[in-house]
Amino acid sequence: MSGASATAVDIAIVGGGMVGASLALALAGTSKRVLLIEAVAPESNDQPSFDDRTTALGNGSRRVFETLGVWPRLAAHAGTVAEIRVSDAGRAGATRLTASEQGLEALGYVVPNRQLGLALWQQLAAQPSIAIRNPAQLIALQLHADQACLQVSMGNAIGQGGATETVIARVVVAADGAQSLVRAAAGITAEVEDYEQVAVVVHVSTDLPSNGIAYERFTATGPLAVLPLADGRYTVVWTLAPDRAQQVCALDDSAFGAALQQDFGWRIGRITRVGTRASYPLRLSRAESMVGTRAVLVGNAAQSLHPVAGQGFNLGLRDAALLAEILAAAPDPGAPAVLEDYERRRAVDRRGMIGFTDGLVRLFASDHPGVALGRNLGLALFDLAPGAKRALARLSWGFGGDTPRLLRGLPVS
Numbered sequence: 085m086s087g088a089s090a091t092a093v094d095i096a097i098v099g100g101g102m103v104g105a106s107l108a109l110a111l112a113g114t115s116k117r118v119l120l121i122e123a124v125a126p127e128s129n130d131q132p133s134f135d136d137r138t139t140a141l142g143n144g145s146r147r148v149f150e151t152l153g154v155w156p157r158l159a160a161h162a163g164t165v166a167e168i169r170v171s172d173a174g175r176a177g178a179t180r181l182t183a184s185e186q187g188l189e190a191l192g193y194v195v196p197n198r199q200l201g202l203a204l205w206q207q208l209a210a211q212p213s214i215a216i217r218n219p220a221q222l223i224a225l226q227l228h229a230d231q232a233c234l235q236v237s238m239g240n241a242i243g244q245g246g247a248t249e250t251v252i253a254r255v256v257v258a259a260d261g262a263q264s265l266v267r268a269a270a271g272i273t274a275e276v277e278d279y280e281q282v283a284v285v286v287h288v289s290t291d292l293p294s295n296g297i298a299y300e301r302f303t304a305t306g307p308l309a310v311l312p313l314a315d316g317r318y319t320v321v322w323t324l325a326p327d328r329a330q331q332v333c334a335l336d337d338s339a340f341g342a343a344l345q346q347d348f349g350w351r352i353g354r355i356t357r358v359g360t361r362a363s364y365p366l367r368l369s370r371a372e373s374m375v376g377t378r379a380v381l382v383g384n385a386a387q388s389l390h391p392v393a394g395q396g397f398n399l400g401l402r403d404a405a406l407l408a409e410i411l412a413a414a415p416d417p418g419a420p421a422v423l424e425d426y427e428r429r430r431a432v433d434r435r436g437m438i439g440f441t442d443g444l445v446r447l448f449a450s451d452h453p454g455v456a457l458g459r460n461l462g463l464a465l466f467d468l469a470p471g472a473k474r475a476l477a478r479l480s481w482g483f484g485g486d487t488p489r490l491l492r493g494l495p496v497s
């Protein structure tokens with residue numbers, strides 16, 4: 085089946101976004117032959133993973149990046165979250181969580197996605213053991229009991245005379261995002277639920293220092309997160325109904341700033357400057373299974389979450405960390421038992437984090453008086469409950485289950 089000109093590898097990773105690039109790095113230095121295929125150049129303005137967003141990294145993700153040697157490239161660009169203040173707009177319920185109370189250096193770190201992309205890809209460039217095709221796109225995939233056969237179109241433009249490469253792999257990893265082609269080729273369906281909300285993402289400057297305080301405000305239209313950046317600005321993730329999102333994005337800077345200030349209030353001071361806006365429709369997408377024949381899913385290809393709790397990438401990074409460890413140790417990394425082991429060991433964290441995030445969206449979306457009252461009572465009680473705060477701070481390390489070696493500061497093999 086493999087033609088004379090086919091490239092043979094152990095592991096083909098499709099998608100070199102945040103999760104796929106991290107997985108490739110985790111596999112560097114292992115005995116496996118790894119090929120990473122990414123459609124868009126990491127520094128391109130069109131890169132869908134490393135765009136203008138920022139990502140809140142938990143302490144577990146920082147540990148993974150330290151172990152992979154990426155953190156020194158990120159540290160100077162990371163805003164430190166020393167405190168999180170949560171409030172319910174128009175109601176009394178509020179709570180705060182501080183790093184010092186939890187005996188932590190920080191509750192998390194806010195990193196621009198572009199910087200994350202640069203750091204990961206610079207680190208990849210220093211790993212001769214990882215073969216890379218970029219820009220190059222997976223265009224067809226056949227999965228057989230003993231191998232995966234990939235057709236890869238080289239260059240930016242498909243069907244414009246660019247060369248095609250055939251790759252034979254023992255396993256193909258779907259790190260190609262929520263619309264995963266690999267997942268579809270493997271016949272794995274994804275359950276998709278539209279939240280009918282749009283996240284408007286923007287950086288703002290204000291006339292007060294952030295002091296490392298992050299805010300999560302639950303409004304009638306959805307959560308509004310304001311997170312401190314390393315350069316003194318804030319990044320805002322403002323969840324709105326689709327038509328309202330369209331309206332605010334069309335406003336000029338000063339009207340946009342005024343609308344945001346009205347929804348958020350004055351805790352961060354006066355908004356003095358507003359950056360470019362980008363919007364993201366929000367859906368929960370959950371693959372019915374993380375594995376198929378010679379195929380395995382990580383990150384958004386496996387599950388894509390509402391950004392309310394800033395957990396999507398953190399969860400995907402733990403997928404990558406555990407998968408790297410399991411594939412590195414397996415004589416045949418695509419054998420069914422190996423892939424089933426991965427799915428089983430990721431189940432607790434995956435189920436827990438999806439349920440936690442989705443539950444939070446639904447709890448705060450309800451304006452039923454009983455639910456609103458319970459929610460406020462809950463926030464007030466949470467404020468008084470050190471155990472509950474400790475549990476929340478611990479989410480930074482995952483929901484439980486198997487802790488990958490990289491999260492414990494150990495190399496994958």
Ligand SMILES: Cc1cc2nc3c(=O)[nH]c(=O)nc-3n(C[C@H](O)[C@H](O)[C@H](O)COP(=O)(O)OP(=O)(O)OC[C@H]3O[C@@H](n4cnc5c(N)ncnc54)[C@H](O)[C@@H]3O)c2cc1C
Pocket residue numbers: 098099100101102103104121122123124131132133134137138139140141220221222223259260261262265283285321364382383384385391393394395396397398399400
């Ligand atoms: C507004 C917003 C804010 C967020 N904030 C946070 C946060 O604070 N913290 C957090 O943990 N998470 C956050 N997330 C979630 C996070 O962005 C995702 O979990 C993350 O992007 C998943 O990365 P990924 O690599 O799995 O997928 P993607 O980012 O979708 O990357 C997929 C990659 O695959 C490539 N690709 C696709 N198809 C092909 C193909 N056929 N061939 C080759 N390459 C291909 C794409 O070019 C891309 O580079 C947020 C999400 C949103 C929408």
